[in-house]
Amino acid sequence: xxxxxxxxxxxxxxxxxxxxxxxxxxxxxxxxxxxxxxxxxxxxxxxxxxxxxxxxxxxxxxxxxxxxxxxxxxxxxxxxxxxxxxxxxxxxxxxxxxxxxxxxxxxxxxxxxxxxxxxxxxxxxxxxxxxxxxxxxxxxxxxxxxxxxxxxxxxxxxxxxxxxxxxxxxxxxxxxxxxxxxxxxxxxxxxxxxxxxxxxxxxxxxxxxxxxxxxxxxxxxxxxxxxxxxxxxxxxxxxxxxxxxxxxxxxxxxxxxxxxxxxxxxxxxxxxxx
Amino acid sequence: xxxxxxxxxxxxxxxxxxxxxxxxxxxxxxxxxxxxxxxxxxxxxxxxxxxxxxxxxxxxxxxxxxxxxxxxxxxxxxxxxxxxxxxxxxxxxxxxxxxxxxxxxxxxxxxxxxxxxxxxxxxxxxxxxxxxxxxxxxxxxxxxxxxxxxxxxxxxxxxxxxxxxxxxxxxxxxxxxxxxxxxxxxxxxxxxxxxxxxxxxxxxxxxxxxxxxxxxxxxxxxxxxxxxxxxxxxxxxxxxxxxxxxxxxxxxxxxxxxxxxxxxxxxxxxxx
Numbered sequence: 001x002x003x004x005x006x007x008x009x010x011x012x013x014x015x016x017x018x019x020x021x022x023x024x025x026x027x028x029x030x031x032x033x034x035x036x037x038x039x040x041x042x043x044x045x046x047x048x049x050x051x052x053x054x055x056x057x058x059x060x061x062x063x064x065x066x067x068x069x070x071x072x073x074x075x076x077x078x079x080x081x082x083x084x085x086x087x088x089x090x091x092x093x094x095x096x097x098x099x100x101x102x103x104x105x106x107x108x109x110x111x112x113x114x115x116x117x118x119x120x121x122x123x124x125x126x127x128x129x130x131x132x133x134x135x136x137x138x139x140x141x142x143x144x145x146x147x148x149x150x151x152x153x154x155x156x157x158x159x160x161x162x163x164x165x166x167x168x169x170x171x172x173x174x175x176x177x178x179x180x181x182x183x184x185x186x187x188x189x190x191x192x193x194x195x196x197x198x199x200x201x202x203x204x205x206x207x208x209x210x211x212x213x214x215x216x217x218x219x220x221x222x223x224x225x226x227x228x229x230x231x232x233x234x235x236x237x238x239x240x241x242x243x244x245x246x247x248x249x250x251x252x253x254x255x256x257x258x259x260x261x262x263x264x265x266x267x268x269x270x271x272x273x274x
Numbered sequence: 275x276x277x278x279x280x281x282x283x284x285x286x287x288x289x290x291x292x293x294x295x296x297x298x299x300x301x302x303x304x305x306x307x308x309x310x311x312x313x314x315x316x317x318x319x320x321x322x323x324x325x326x327x328x329x330x331x332x333x334x335x336x337x338x339x340x341x342x343x344x345x346x347x348x349x350x351x352x353x354x355x356x357x358x359x360x361x362x363x364x365x366x367x368x369x370x371x372x373x374x375x376x377x378x379x380x381x382x383x384x385x386x387x388x389x390x391x392x393x394x395x396x397x398x399x400x401x402x403x404x405x406x407x408x409x410x411x412x413x414x415x416x417x418x419x420x421x422x423x424x425x426x427x428x429x430x431x432x433x434x435x436x437x438x439x440x441x442x443x444x445x446x447x448x449x450x451x452x453x454x455x456x457x458x459x460x461x462x463x464x465x466x467x468x469x470x471x472x473x474x475x476x477x478x479x480x481x482x483x484x485x486x487x488x489x490x491x492x493x494x495x496x497x498x499x500x501x502x503x504x505x506x507x508x509x510x511x512x513x514x515x516x517x518x519x520x521x522x523x524x525x526x527x528x529x530x531x532x533x534x535x536x537x538x539x540x541x542x543x544x545x546x
Contacts, residue, residue: 053499077501085499092489093496097408097440104511106500117511139443153500 001031001193002052002083006061021047023216024061031160034187034194036204036224039213040219040238045197048086048213049165051087053083062191066230070073073204081110084154086164090146090171091139099141099149100134106157124155125186127190128182144175148182150173155186161193162186180206212237225261244268260264283399290519291404292334296413298520302527303401309527312391312396312534316382319389321537325530326396333404343399344392351388359382411435416514429505437493442450445486452481 009022022044026128031033037045051054051063054070058243066082068075087093096102103124107117125131128148147167154162164183168176180203187194196207204210204224211221220227228234231241231249241249241263248262248271262268283506286292293301313319330340344351345367362384364377402410415432422428453463456477 025419055495055499060339077503080501082526086498087492087496089492090490091444095440095493095497095500096436101408101511105497105502108511109501110502111507111509114509114513117509121511137443139447150496157500239497 001033002027002029002195003064004028004048004051005064006242007048007051007058007063008060009051010055010059018253021216022051025216025218027110027218028212029161029193029195031193032191034184034196034206034208035211036198036207036209037211037213038182038198038201038204038239039219040199042215043213043238044216045213046165046214049085049163049195049197051127052161052163052203053085054079055085056150067106071245077110082159083161083163084157084159086147086150086154086162086167087108088166088169090143090150093150094138094146094153097137099130099136099138102138102149103152103156106153120156120158121152124152127155127186128152142175143171144178147175147179151179151186156176159192165194165197167196168203176200176203199239199271200269201240204228205242210215214238225263228263229261283402285335285339285403286406287334287404289332289334289404291329291400293519294404294523295514295516295520296405296409297417297514298402298516298523300410300413301404301540302523303398305527305531306397308392309531309534310393311533312538313390314386314538316386318534318537319386321530321533322393323389326393326400329397329400333400335400335403339401340396340403343403344395347391347395352389354391355384355388358387407439408436411439412510412512412514429508433505441489444489445482448485449478449482452478 004025004027007022007025007027008020010020012020014017025048027048039045039047046051047056051070052065054063054076057071063070065079068079068082070079072260094102095105096229098271100121101122104117107120111119121134122131125134128151129196130145130148130152131142133145133149141149151162151164151167164179164184167183170178171179183194183196184206186192194207196203198204205228207224209221210224210227212219212227212234218232219237228241228245229249231246234241240246244265244267245263248258248268252258258271262271277519300322304527310322313322327337330337359376360374360375362380364379366378368376368378368381375389405413411432415428418426418428418431453461459461461474461477463471463478465471466474
């Protein structure tokens with residue numbers, strides 16, 4: 001679905017220095033995958049995300065979405081329709097003063113006929129569990145609800161990929177749970193490819209594959225079990241492994257034999273109780 | 275504290291007037307305003323006032339609330355009445371006090387002019403009382419669309435209004451938060467004279483503006499990701515459609531205008 005080849009991105013900062021945000025990224029994301037990208041701040045996660053729907057263009061290398069090159073201008077609107085983006089601050093991505101109108105914004109932009117928009121809006125709101133709020137004013141909703149409206153706004157464009165750039169960074173624990181559940185559901189039930197950027201390790205556990213980024217490079221990737229059991233390497237990349245993985249690693253170091261991959265509390269409890 | 279501000283003066287309801295297409299209401303208001311200028315006799319003013327009251331009655335708005343919207347122009351109304359009363363030329367002097375004299379013609383003219391002003395405001399406030407700002411924006415956009423050819427940015431204006439409506443509560447909330455944060459660090463927003471208070475507001479504006487610009491930036495990126503590229507080729511979920519009640523409303527307002535035109539010029543026409 002998405003194929004990133006030798007992607008480099010260099011930008012000029014406020015002082016006129018050239019900064020390399022991405023140094024040759026190679027990444028293939030098959031259709032239907034739920035991929036999590038983690039990494040410390042300044043690692044290039046958001047920069048990479050913005051290449052996926054042509055908000056940023058590669059300095060060199062290629063970013064191919066569904067066979068379309070993001071660098072070609074004629075592909076721009078097709079790509080943006082296929083790849084939806086959800087950003088960190090829910091307030092700053094809601095356009096209209098009524099939930100329903102905001103969800104309709106995307107389809108209206110691409111010229112979907114009026115009666116069909118209504119159907120899309122209803123389906124999108126149902127998919128994120130916000131149907132009963134269709135006529136509400138967004139500023140009266142909670143952070144998690146607003147972010148679900150933002151997801152619905154993207155869904156109404158019927159994308160094949162949704163890129164979420166730290167969607168839970170500004171939410172409370174309740175809101176975070178809502179978003180992760182919604183995203184997982186969209187992936188499983190609708191088969192939408194998910195690119196989920198986060199710095200919460202517990203959220204990355206839900207993904208099919210985890211990619212660790214540091215200083216504009218992909219350090220390593222694999223299933224959540226593979227990635228999170230490499231406690232020391234994670235720490236080198238400026239990340240903290242989940243507590244269970246850390247405990248397991250310490251136990252192993254002090255000579256207690258444990259099955260190799262333990263990353264969740266439940267797995268740890270089960271092994272220790274045996 | 276700031277959050278209880280309501281936007282505009284929309285009074286939700288489901289009356290005949292509420293259900294009219296916003297374009298109908300805007301155009302009818304304009305026609306009514308023109309009709310006001312047709313009126314010259316007291317009979318025509320009585321008809322206009324009766325019509326306005328009937329519309330308020332049909333819209334089921336509390337009469338007192340609508341009348342309150344006249345408050346801001348009361349000074350102008352009184353001034354108009356006074357100036358006409360004392361300065362208009364006329365023969366029949368009602369009474370004289372020192373160098374000021376009130377003529378019957380002046381008094382009549384003054385009353386008519388004041389009525390004109392009050393009716394104008396009364397009728398247009400029915401428009402804003404019965405139409406939500408969002409719907410009003412849609413109506414304005416649709417009405418301005420034909421003027422696109424001569425360079426009126428109809429869609430852009432409507433988009434600006436939509437975004438303003440969306441972000442005013444958010445920015446008010448933010449203002450409240452910044453005020454609290456600064457009060458916690460010893461800022462004082464509530465004492466001193468007017469000038470002093472205005473000065474104290476300055477440190478509030480800087481962070482507010484910075485944050486507004488940041489929001490604008492993020493919103494622009496989010497809008498672009500959702501395929502926004504201006505008004506070209508855009509569709510709407512709720513297309514505005516004139517229905518039966520709209521034609522009825524247009525018929526009524528045109529009949530009123532015709533009646534007033536007849537009252538003014540009809541006799542002259544008959545004499546021909």
